[in-house]
Amino acid sequence: MSTMLEIKGLTRQFGQFIAVNNVSFSVESGEVLGFLGPNGAGKSTTMKMVTGFLSPTSGTAVVCGDDVTRDPIAVKRHIGYLPEGAPLYEDMTPAGLLGFVANVRGLAGSDRRSAIDNAVAKLQLDEVYNQQIGTLSKGFKRRVGLAQAILHDPDVLILDEPTDGLDPNQKFQVRELIGEMSKDKAIVISTHLLEEVDAVCNRAVVIARGAKVADGTPADLERRSRYYNSVSVHLKTDRVDQLKSAVERIEHVSGVELGPVVDDVTQVLVVPMDGSEIVEAVNLQLVENNIPAEQIYVERGRLDDVFRQITSEGDAQ
Amino acid sequence: MNTTLAISRRELNAYFSTPLAYVFIVIFLALAGATTFYFGGFFQRGQADLASFFSFHPWLYLFLIPAVGMRLWAEERKSGTIELLMTLPVSTIQAVLGKFFAAWIFTAIALVLTFPIWITVNYLGSPDNGVIFAGYVGSFLMAGAFLSIGSFVSALTRNQVIAFVIAAAACFLFMMSGLEPVQSAFRGWASPFVVDLVASLSFLTHFDAITKGVFDLRDFIYLLSVICVFLFANAIVVDLKKGS
Numbered sequence: 001m002s003t004m005l006e007i008k009g010l011t012r013q014f015g016q017f018i019a020v021n022n023v024s025f026s027v028e029s030g031e032v033l034g035f036l037g038p039n040g041a042g043k044s045t046t047m048k049m050v051t052g053f054l055s056p057t058s059g060t061a062v063v064c065g066d067d068v069t070r071d072p073i074a075v076k077r078h079i080g081y082l083p084e085g086a087p088l089y090e091d092m093t094p095a096g097l098l099g100f101v102a103n104v105r106g107l108a109g110s111d112r113r114s115a116i117d118n119a120v121a122k123l124q125l126d127e128v129y130n131q132q133i134g135t136l137s138k139g140f141k142r143r144v145g146l147a148q149a150i151l152h153d154p155d156v157l158i159l160d161e162p163t164d165g166l167d168p169n170q171k172f173q174v175r176e177l178i179g180e181m182s183k184d185k186a187i188v189i190s191t192h193l194l195e196e197v198d199a200v201c202n203r204a205v206v207i208a209r210g211a212k213v214a215d216g217t218p219a220d221l222e223r224r225s226r227y228y229n230s231v232s233v234h235l236k237t238d239r240v241d242q243l244k245s246a247v248e249r250i251e252h253v254s255g256v257e258l259g260p261v262v263d264d265v266t267q268v269l270v271v272p273m274d275g276s277e278i279v280e281a282v283n284l285q286l287v288e289n290n291i292p293a294e295q296i297y298v299e300r301g302r303l304d305d306v307f308r309q310i311t312s313e314g315d316a317q
Numbered sequence: 318m319n320t321t322l323a324i325s326r327r328e329l330n331a332y333f334s335t336p337l338a339y340v341f342i343v344i345f346l347a348l349a350g351a352t353t354f355y356f357g358g359f360f361q362r363g364q365a366d367l368a369s370f371f372s373f374h375p376w377l378y379l380f381l382i383p384a385v386g387m388r389l390w391a392e393e394r395k396s397g398t399i400e401l402l403m404t405l406p407v408s409t410i411q412a413v414l415g416k417f418f419a420a421w422i423f424t425a426i427a428l429v430l431t432f433p434i435w436i437t438v439n440y441l442g443s444p445d446n447g448v449i450f451a452g453y454v455g456s457f458l459m460a461g462a463f464l465s466i467g468s469f470v471s472a473l474t475r476n477q478v479i480a481f482v483i484a485a486a487a488c489f490l491f492m493m494s495g496l497e498p499v500q501s502a503f504r505g506w507a508s509p510f511v512v513d514l515v516a517s518l519s520f521l522t523h524f525d526a527i528t529k530g531v532f533d534l535r536d537f538i539y540l541l542s543v544i545c546v547f548l549f550a551n552a553i554v555v556d557l558k559k560g561s
Binding site for chain 1: 331334406
């Protein structure tokens with residue numbers, strides 16, 4: 001694995017406002033990095049700087065050995081980029097647009113032909129190939145945007161909210177495509193959808209108010225959740241009090257939370273202290289006290305919970 | 318070079334994919350004909366030349382060229398496609414030139430389509446075709462100068478109507494700078510040197526000289542340098558404004 005993209009102390013100021021503040025991280029070949037943050041956290045601004053659209057106030061990004069502040073054209077050659085909202089020339093057809101991008105990227109002859117065919121096949125654009133982009137559905141527009149990004153088989157793929165506004169089937173397709181392409185590329189996906197991180201990313205970087213607040217695998221992040229390793233027990237509602245008093249005897253339990261009641265069955269969440277493993281102890285209590293449970297399972301930790309926690313920490317200060 | 322060419326081709330196709338191209342060409346040809354024959358008195362003058370044809374070009378360009386130039390950058394910024402364009406391996410200068418050349422070629426197509434008037438004057442008499450050729454070259458260069466202003470102004474705003482109005486006003490000032498209304502506005506407070514300088518910037522003066530067949534390299538250089546200055550300013554504005 002080699003480092004394809006290295007972001008070093010990237011900072012961007014708009015007047016007094018610091019949109020991105022000293023963000024650093026690197027992405028290796030084969031990695032799919034989820035770039036997370038609340039709206040307005042600086043995700044898009046960071047991506048615009050990496051792709052050479054905006055110049056950084058300070059810091060830089062190095063893509064496959066080329067520095068974006070010194071040689072932006074070389075950097076742009078290495079990158080395939082889907083801007084936020086997938087802006088496209090609406091009066092062109094996918095055929096025209098992909099042809100144009102291929103020309104600008106210097107593809108010619110049979111390379112050009114096969115690059116376009118390949119992108120069209122991967123994103124299933126055949127049926128709309130000669131239709132005006134302005135008349136296409138949102139899903140197709142997004143796919144045309146992705147097709148132009150992957151056209152030249154770039155080493156680094158930067159996708160700003162690639163599944164935003166797509167239906168579940170289309171999201172699934174796009175995620176599958178990203179998974180397929182990830183083997184020999186470094187891919188950065190910005191999103192505020194946490195399910196996406198679970199679905200496609202093997203690493204996540206979280207930023208809030210322009211600064212990096214977390215960097216790790218999705219599992220690392222889940223571990224930060226107070227619900228990590230908590231035990232969910234589904235049982236008849238009239239047995240809930242019995243369960244509560246039983247589990248309170250366990251050493252590492254910090255509390256019990258009640259979930260929704262469905263058909264007189266209540267979901268009880270037994271939350272551990274510091275993510276300790278309590279499932280066996282809970283199970284033991286159930287057996288000893290003869291409490292019949294319909295379901296019992298361990299929670300992985302909730303990403304959205306972690307997300308809220310780490311992106312709002314600064315607000316409290 | 319190939320990059321600039323690719324951008325030019327896309328832009329030129331964009332003109333012809335909307336009604337703008339056809340509306341522009343039809344209106345231009347109709348007005349060019351009407352002004353030549355009615356206001357210019359093509360037949361009454363009884364002279365085998367195209368002076369009455371060329372002399373109205375600045376006035377036609379005054380409102381038609383800003384209409385061609387207004388979309389060049391304003392539309393890209395409004396629709397966000399500027400981010401798509403400028404994250405392709407394209408330098409700002411290449412993008413500016415590519416777009417400008419597309420618009421310029423487009424006006425050249427309109428200009429070439431006025432060829433029936435050239436046939437007419439050759440049929441009716443024996444004009445000096447060298448002077449007519451110089452007239453076409455001058456008209457083409459002036460269209461380019463207007464366009465460079467239009468392209469520059471288009472980069473300043475994301476609103477095409479504003480781009481049109483400001484470009485038309487700016488072109489008007491450049492055109493009229495040798496004439497009394499603009500001169501008197503400067504004479505009150507500026508030194509004679511400045512007043513002369515402003516006068517020398519007049520499109521009309523330089524254009525008239527070219528169409529009369531007075532071959533003075535300075536007139537050509539003047540129009541070409543206007544184009545260069547505004548395209549350079551255009552590139553700077555694109556760089557400054559693209560992120561906002």
